[in-house]
Each structure stands twice: as structure tokens, then as C-alpha cells.
Amino acid sequence: MSKEFEIVREFEVDATPEEVWEAITQASGAYLWPMDPPEPRVGGAAAFGSKVTAYDPPHRLTVRSEDVGFPTQSANQLDHTIEPRDGGKRAWVRYVHSGIFTDDWDNQYDGAAKHTDFYLHTLREYLTHFAPRPVTFAQLNGPEASQAADAFAAVAPALGLTDDDGPGARVSVRGPAAFDAVVDYRDPYFIGLRTETALIRFFGRNHWGAPVGISVHDFAPDADAEANESAWQGWLNGVFSRP
Structure with a gap:
């Protein structure tokens, strides 16, 4: 049975908002995997057939897909909110992954939640130790x-x-x-x-x-x-x- 889900994470990192923005929009594989970067406008194309629904660099990026292409999921949205801390030397990030799982909800949610924690940790590791080196x-x-x-x-x-x-x-x-x-x-x-x-x-x-x-x-x-x-x-x- 279809059911909505939402995974919310917040963290601070020793990187500027601009550095965080670059990491999440360049889509180079520095902390996730290489993919098509989002077009820099609302309505632009983004990875895996999604569309940009919010674009305000370096503060807000949201992409959404209504045709995910997975048998267990019918909608997927990734939302990033970035705010400066310590006069812009650090950044606070709120990440929300939401959508609709259509089957095997508990297993799908558990996997998505645990992967989210690991991926966001890898983002912080990249920003702290390697950015902006190419990957x-x-x-x-x-x-x-x-x-x-x-x-x-x-x-x-x-x-x-x-x-x-x-x-x-x-x-x-x-x-x-x-x-x-x-x-x-x-x-x-x-x-x-x-x-x-x-x-x-x-x-x-x-x-x-x-x-x-x-x-x-x-x-x-x-x-x-x-x-x-x-x-x-x-x-x-x-x-x-x-x-």
C-alpha cells in the first residue's frame, strides 16, 4: 500500500554555504556518485528525470520526481536548506528526503534512513578534508x-x-x-x-x-x-x- 515518507536531518559543517552549495550541485561523485547536475533555474531538469522546484543559491535547492522508475516508489523529493553560521565561515544544513513508497514500506524506509546518515556523513568528510579537489x-x-x-x-x-x-x-x-x-x-x-x-x-x-x-x-x-x-x-x- 502506498504511503508517504519523510527523512529529516540537520547538521553543521566546517564549510561555507557556498562550499556546501557547490558540493551538492556539482554532482561529481565527491560524496554520492556522478549524475547530471541540476539546471540552475526553477523548472530545470535534474538527475534521474527530476525537476528543480526551488533554486536559491547558496540557500535552497529542491528537486522532485513524480516518475521515479522504481517498483517500490512513486515520488521522490530532495530538499536542501543552507544557512550561514559564525559569520559565514560555517554552514547549517537541513536535508529532507520525502516521497511515496508504494510497497515494502518499513524495509524501504529503514534502508533510506540509514543510507541518508552515511551519505551526509560522507558529505561532511568531503567538505572538511578534500573540497574543492576534483574526484x-x-x-x-x-x-x-x-x-x-x-x-x-x-x-x-x-x-x-x-x-x-x-x-x-x-x-x-x-x-x-x-x-x-x-x-x-x-x-x-x-x-x-x-x-x-x-x-x-x-x-x-x-x-x-x-x-x-x-x-x-x-x-x-x-x-x-x-x-x-x-x-x-x-x-x-x-x-x-x-x-
Whole structure:
């Protein structure tokens, strides 16, 4: 049965309103994934067939779609309100994701809410540590075995993380090659690692019936998206092929 939903989040970040605006409108993959940026006007086209319904830089951006194209959702709206703090040196952001889920409401809402927290955290990490550096983006999904209910529990040990390695921990990671990182996010559903040049995100989408996923937001000048994807795909496939 169709039912409306609304996910509201508010936060402050060490970035100017203009920097926040640039991050959310450039749609480069710095914290989400590459997509068509919104046309800079009310009524303009935006990603995935949506339309701009509010456009007031650097204070307000709203995009809405009435034809989402998913069998479990019939409407989708993303609304960003940005206000200056500390004389414009910092920004306060209110983010509202709303729309209509047409089926599997509880599961859809749970997944959307938890992903929202992780994506907005990644936005803050980008603004704090990497903006306005250009990004090279890669993403990939695990094999069918990574859809098992307990699949994501295998990821942290495979990375070499212990149960004590929470947010803020400096760790030596066993990825496609060994590297040092800071754990910037960790809960039963997601893991975020930050290096000097990248944000690497691990998604436990098996909790909602999809494969475990990885995204790599690489800010190194010589970053290679295909190499990142290939390396991490091999690593992720290996995690779920071990006995």
C-alpha cells in the first residue's frame, strides 16, 4: 500500500554555504556518485528525470520526481536548506528526503534512513578534508553470496579491523594492497575509511536484500577509476569466495 515518507536531518559543517552549495550541485561523485547536475533555474531538469522546484543559491535547492522508475516508489523529493553560521565561515544544513513508497514500506524506509546518515556523513568528510579537489569515482557490488543476511559481518575482519576499531581509529588496512587509513564511520551497516587521498565506503546493503557494495572517491591527481574498480572488485569477490 502506498504511503508517504519523510527523512529529516540537520547538521553543521566546517564549510561555507557556498562550499556546501557547490558540493551538492556539482554532482561529481565527491560524496554520492556522478549524475547530471541540476539546471540552475526553477523548472530545470535534474538527475534521474527530476525537476528543480526551488533554486536559491547558496540557500535552497529542491528537486522532485513524480516518475521515479522504481517498483517500490512513486515520488521522490530532495530538499536542501543552507544557512550561514559564525559569520559565514560555517554552514547549517537541513536535508529532507520525502516521497511515496508504494510497497515494502518499513524495509524501504529503514534502508533510506540509514543510507541518508552515511551519505551526509560522507558529505561532511568531503567538505572538511578534500573540497574543492576534483574526484575520480568508482563503485562496485559483491557477488551473489554477499546478499546473505550476515554477509557484511565478513567485511571488517577482511579489512583487518578489530571490534575496537571505531570512528577515529587509525588502522592498517588489508585491501587490494595494504594502506593506512582512519575509520571515519562504522556501524553494523556501513564502514567508512579515509586516507590522505580518498574516501572508501563499504555498504552492507545485504540488510535490504542487495549485494554488499563499495564506492571509492579518489582525490589523488593521478587517480584511475578503472584500476580502483578492478582492484576492489577482486578483493570483494575474494571475501565472499573464502571457505
